Amino acid sequence: MDLSVQIGPLRLKNPVMTASGTFGYGLEFADYLDLNALGAIVVKGLSLQPRPGNAPPRIYETAAGMxxxxxxxxxxxxxxxTTKLPALRQYDTPIIANALGNTIEEYTEVCRVLAHTEGIAAVEINVSCPNVKEGGIHFATEPAQTGRVTEAVRRVMGDMPLIVKLSPNVTHIVPFARACRAAGADAVSLVNTFVGIAIDLDTMRPRLSxxxxxxxxxxxxxxxxxxxxxxxxxxxIPVIGIGGIMNATDALEYMALGAVAVQVGTANFIRPDAARQIVAGMADFCAARGITRLENFIGAFLRRETS
Ligand SMILES: Cc1cc2nc3c(=O)[nH]c(=O)nc-3n(C[C@H](O)[C@H](O)[C@H](O)COP(=O)(O)O)c2cc1C
Structure with a gap:
């Protein structure tokens, strides 16, 4: 049974990746699952300079989410x-770096470093950051801004595959994906998180700092x-589906909708080996349905819809 998939120029042995920010730098999970079983590992978002992050509390559990x-x-x-990637290179699993910045120059500098580093298979840029030079408008909330940062990064990346991770916090997503395609992205990953708030009625304080x-x-x-x-x-353009994937059925739904691959995020906090279980569940699904090449299943819902 062949679970491999093609994402632009990138071939993966199976379509299941870990989502950025939910799987550390990968090695933290090596005691819980065989990292070689994964289609790819997407590491925590990387900026030019180290960032301390926000003050706690930084996580709050909600109904069916976080x-x-x-x-x-x-x-x-x-x-x-220099310190994380060398140990990751021993694995036979592509490492995808997630990059971020507050200016186009920061994005291009981070990506320039990554494009010249052995052991990085692709870069995913997280455009859900404010562009400080343009008055804080998010790169992710105007198609022209998304296009501009994608184009600039594409120029410094050479042949390395480029994925643009889109925000769901927009009215119409299609123009953003079109802008990425026009600017030379190899794929888009969707989606990042939805902006929300939670408050505590007793203290009248927010749940997050x-x-x-x-x-x-x-x-x-x-x-x-x-x-x-x-x-x-x-x-x-190839699409990587992300959001609420807890099991193989969830992942296969994304693929039936046309996604060529998926990323697993929050599920890693509940079951550190969730992504490996999802790969196994996909193989079971294919065996039960007589599917010999999972790639042929991609878009099954779309094809039915238009037939
Ligand atoms: C704790 C946490 C940290 C995250 N950090 C990043 C990040 O650094 N870069 C990024 O592109 N997405 C980040 N994300 C978003 C996830 O990669 C993913 O898009 C999102 O969680 C939706 O998938 P899920 O429902 O499977 O978790 C983060 C998500 C969580 C929960």
Missing amino acids: LNAIGLQNVGVEEFV NLTGGLSGPAIKPLAQRLVWEVCRDVD
């Missing part, structure tokens, strides 16, 4: 490359699947 405002805490790209946070987990799956479906229908 709000987080970690504040993009990370060790910085240089430290990642940052007040707002990003909602993830099963609560967002139908919202995220609608966005994936819209992009897969309308834009000719």
Whole structure:
């Protein structure tokens, strides 16, 4: 049975990746699952300089989900490359670096380092950051801004595959995916978290020090699947589905909607080996349905919808 998938120029042995920020730098999970079983590992978002993140509390559990405002805490790209990546290279699993910045120059500097580093298979840029030079407008909330940062990063990346991770906090997602395609992205990943708040009625204080946070987990799956479906229908670019994937069925739903691969996030906090279990569940599904190549299953719902 062949579970491998193609994401632009990137071939993965199976479509299951871990989502950025939910799987550390990968090695933290090595005692809980065989990292070689994963399609790819997407590491915590990396900035040019280290970031301390927000003050606690930074995580709050909600009904069927989780709000987080970690504040993009990370060790910085240089430290990642010198102290974390060498141990990851022993695994036969592609490492995808997630990059972030507050200016186009910061994005390009981070990506320039990553593009010249052995052991990085692809870069995913997280555009859900404010552009400080443009008055704090998020790169993710105007298609032209998303296009500009994608184009600038593409220029410094050479042949390395480039994935742009989109925010769901927009009115229409399709123009963003189109902007990424036009700017030379190899794929888009959707979605990042939905902005929310939670308050404590006794103290009249927010549950998170940052007040707002990003909602993830099963609560967002139908919202995220609608966005994936819209992009897969309308834009000719590979899509990686993310949001509330807890088991193989959830992941396969994304693939039926047209996603070529998926990322597993919040589930890692509940079961550290969730991603490996999802790979096993996909193999079981294929065996039960007589599917010999999982790639042939991608878009099964879309094809039925249009037939
Ligand atoms: C604690 C936490 C930290 C995250 N950090 C990042 C990050 O650094 N970069 C990024 O692109 N997405 C980040 N995300 C978003 C996830 O990668 C994913 O898009 C989101 O959680 C939705 O997937 P899920 O419902 O499976 O968790 C983070 C999510 C959580 C819960």
